[in-house]
Amino acid sequence: MIPPNESFFGALQKKGVSRRRFIKFCTAMTATLALPSRYVAQVASALEKTKKPVLVWLQFQDCAGNSEAILRSSHPSVLEVVLDLLSWEYHEIIMAGAGHQAEAALQRVVKEEKGKYLAVVEGAIPLADDGVYCTVAGKTALSIAKEVCSNASATIAAGACAWYGGLVAASPNPTGAVGISEAVPEATVVNLGGCPQNPANTAAVLVHYLTFGELPAMDQYNRPLFAYGRIIHDQCERRAHFDAGRYTQEWGDEGHRKGWCLYKMGCKGPEATFNCPSVRFNDGTSWPVKAGHGCVGCGSYNFWETRSPFYDRLPNVPGFGADVTAGKIGIGITAAVAGATVVHGIASAIRDRMRTAPGPEKH
């Protein structure tokens, strides 16, 4: 952590992070935020001067996948920079303190940093039976969330479970699990959907907050538009195969080995929004479709219910009838396919030109 009298960049230099690597991080964050490159200097300048805000990371009904995602980041990038940008005061799986000592640290933040600290919530919050299905230090997750998040300047819901309950809230939802916005309606929340969320997006939200003093623009689900503003299908590297009618018909077939479109294998990319194709996971290495599996729409609201069965083909793709195209290819009506592909291409072009803002995701 940075001593109070030391600049953020000075601390990074002491850790061997060169200015070049720091600027590279700022450039990556600016790109993730979908800001023009001229903002790189502003981001770098703001981060260099920033006073570290305090951050607490709460874990409730979760698998720790979102913590793992951010802790596995490399570069000077996400983990190193974010850890140094913020005074990380409480995070169950990484903090040295334990027991009463750890809980005292959380209480100190709530009392002494009231209205100034940031909270990250990972996992769902059970409401059934007075919240007994998740307790930490003898307190229910609900009471902790109410105390911590209602006094935070902003709360980041990291992952599907913290957003709306995720897998934990899937039917029949025996613990009455909900997300942080429902549990603590008075909290200021930005939802980072995904299973897990992408740590680059978490870092970008924090960088935006530190650079501009406010949370980024959000959609109707309080998800940041820079990450959830575009349909995956429109960003996918397999899109040319979709447009040309080249589909994987079964796992391991020639089309699958050649990287053809996974629409027929149940890919939900045509209905889901997320920036996976551009940001990718594991420091930009890959994302599910690149790795050969269809998108399951994990960044969508209630995806365990609304996007399953994950391997069933979408019954139709709104706006351009690709289902018809794919079906016709399947039974070999070549002429019809050629016509449909042309019509689809025209419809896609018109749709892309008309799209100025993302429409609501289908539930």
Ligand code: SF4
């Ligand atoms: S259907 Fe899926 S694999 Fe095919 S282009 Fe769209 S997002 Fe990519």
